[in-house]
């Protein structure tokens with residue numbers, strides 16, 4: 001449509017109530033040191049943000065065919081003269097607009113050219129000066145500003161990706177119906193690149209049939225609409241409606257840019273579509289009494305990376321997460337658990353529906369034989385209570401030895417140090433055999449290697465006897481290689 005057809009500063013996006021919480025309470029206590037075994041999720045120390053899992057190192061395609069090139073990855077803008085990806089950041093009128101400043105920073109600092117296009121209502125929350133200063137580009141909600149440059153067409157046509165955050169109920173409705181009464185909604189109609197909506201609004205607005213129908217319409221057109229996160233909303237209420245974490249939106253944007261680069265290069269993408277993958281992450285806790293537990297400091301980051309990458313490659317993903325503080329990855333069904341027995345129940349109960357099971361969690365091998373109903377008190381005589389332990393079930397060995405689905409691929413992790421008689425790989429091979437899985441991701445953690453570091457490297461042992469070294473890289477990159485190998489087992 002032409003600019004004259006719009007209504008600059010018209011009703012725009014009048015949804016300041018479609019806001020979300022200003023606190024980031026996850027409600028999950030932090031990991032604590034305990035008696036558990038450092039497990040898969042701790043084997044590879046993690047980057048502090050998903051930035052390290054950017055398009056440049058995120059595998060989104062098993063290009064190269066079975067086993068020939070599991071490292072193959074799609075690099076956005078790879079080649080001799082990499083193009084700076086051009087991102088339009090559309091900002092809707094909700095309180096979560098302030099969080100989008102963080103997303104903007106992540107995008108600009110990782111080399112993207114970002115044009116911020118707010119709605120008029122968004123500027124009530126965060127002013128144009130902030131967006132302009134952070135992006136280094138002019139900012140307006142009005143298609144009549146600099147009309148000689150035809151911004152209502154040029155901005156959308158020049159974009160490699162449009163990210164709308166926060167996507168309010170009003171903005172989603174306008175996009176679903178093709179309305180174009182400001183610069184952002186015009187841009188949404190002229191863009192031919194991938195579009196990502198990160199909604200934020202009150203639970204009632206999100207759940208309203210009108211919003212759900214509009215979301216379904218956008219998704220049916222190939223637009224990615226994230227589910228809002230669950231948590232504290234504006235005021236005292238809690239529920240689904242929070243803006244997904246900026247780090248999550250950033251990670252998804254990177255994957256979408258990589259995905260579209262892969263399409264442009266004619267490579268196969270969304271190669272996990274139609275598959276259901278079941279992933280465990282985090283460290284289990286075994287309670288002694290209502291307040292104390294044996295646990296481990298697994299962060300869950302490797303399992304979350306596996307979930308994020310699988311979802312981005314089209315899989316249906318169930319993530320059984322033990323005591324992780326991480327935000328739910330977009331598009332992933334997260335099932336929280338506490339103990340190894342909870343994890344066992346969830347994994348074995350869902351195994352029959354899974355095309356792949358990846359045990360990235362660090363389940364405690366032992367639990368207290370007795371659970372004290374009341375807090376164990378110390379006594380004046382200085383006596384120390386004896387804690388006897390019993391063994392937990394081995395989840396990986398159970399699902400691997402009792403396969404419930406043809407063609408199911410089962411992946412384990414192992415952190416090994418080696419010993420006087422055995423190398424890390426010897427122990428890894430023995431564990432692969434003992435557990436009965438198809439792939440085992442082995443980390444050498446001798447001498448404190450890997451723990452506490454931002455880089456990881458692993459060797460992936462295949463039950464066919466091959467060993468694939470994965471060089472240092474982010475957890476997203478390792479996840480990409482793991483999925484490439486799983487995919488070769490399915491073919």
Ligand code: CTP
Pocket residue numbers: 037038039040340359360361362363364365392393394395396397411412413414415
């Ligand atoms: N694992 C499991 N159930 C357990 C313990 C571990 O499913 N009760 C899984 C982990 O998720 C990981 C793999 O088994 O994928 C290897 O974990 P690890 O702790 O290295 O193995 P253990 O069986 O504990 O072997 P060991 O203590 O002899 O090294």
